[in-house]
Amino acid sequence: MKIRKHGLAEAVCNAGGRAGGVHPYCELLCILEGEAELEWSGVAYPANGTALFVILPNTPHQLVQRSDTLRYWYAEFHAEEHDPLPAVDVVYQWNGQQGGIDWDGDPYKALRAAFQAVCMLMTAESSLPWDLFAEALASDLRKLLMLLTGAISTRTKPAPSYSSSETVVSETMRFLESMFPQPLTLRTIADNTHYNPSYLVRLFRKQTGKTPFGYLNELRLNAASEYLLHSRMSVQQISQACGFQSIHYFSRTFKQRFGAAPSEWRRDRRG
The missing domain is CATH 1.10.10.60 (Homeodomain-like)
Structure with missing residues (x-):
């Protein structure tokens, strides 16, 4: 995994503000506080308080702020062959669940602890050498991806029935x-x-x-x-x-x- 771009952001008094675009990299986007919508490939995915989105390469996306204050972190990265990137159908299923996850329940508590650890690491970035920080961030992102795939596989809610x-x-x-x-x-x-x-x-x-x-x-x-x-x-x-x-x-x-x-x-x- 190669980190391309990352950031920890807090937008204040900016309801209606937008951020995003298109890039040829995978991205993890974690909402820590506030209300927002991720407009991704023509669909709006709501987030209230806590959410973790996976954005696939080359897919247009915009984060729309819906509350006065919004805190989030993001990390763009090039996924290599051995990185545990979820399958495309898993990504769509996961992003669609973000409005209704109980982060205090199993199997999501470990996942929440993992993305909070990423937040803490980004907060301490200025005190670490870049090589050490990038290695630690890549390790934490791999852990998040593995936990995410595991959370999807253990979810018992039946999938909607389609013709x-x-x-x-x-x-x-x-x-x-x-x-x-x-x-x-x-x-x-x-x-x-x-x-x-x-x-x-x-x-x-x-x-x-x-x-x-x-x-x-x-x-x-x-x-x-x-x-x-x-x-x-x-x-x-x-x-x-x-x-x-x-x-x-x-x-x-x-x-x-x-x-x-x-x-x-x-x-x-x-x-």
């Missing part, structure tokens, strides 16, 4: 959300579900009102808008990072969606 078509569409959406920067074809998307491409398109449109590529295009444009707002990347670099094979197609579809070309849209909002 087979809903499951297929949900799996397809998750696949697109995690793979949107990659060059994808309808065959590639269909192969992931083991369904005929034309049948998958009909099923997806019936459930969502759009095609798989329509949804994929939304993901890419949303990610591009975050890059434009929060990075210094060129329009060409953003186009490539979001999976567009042509900067001309990117510029045209971005203007159709947001009403201005990417460079103009960035200039108007960043001043």
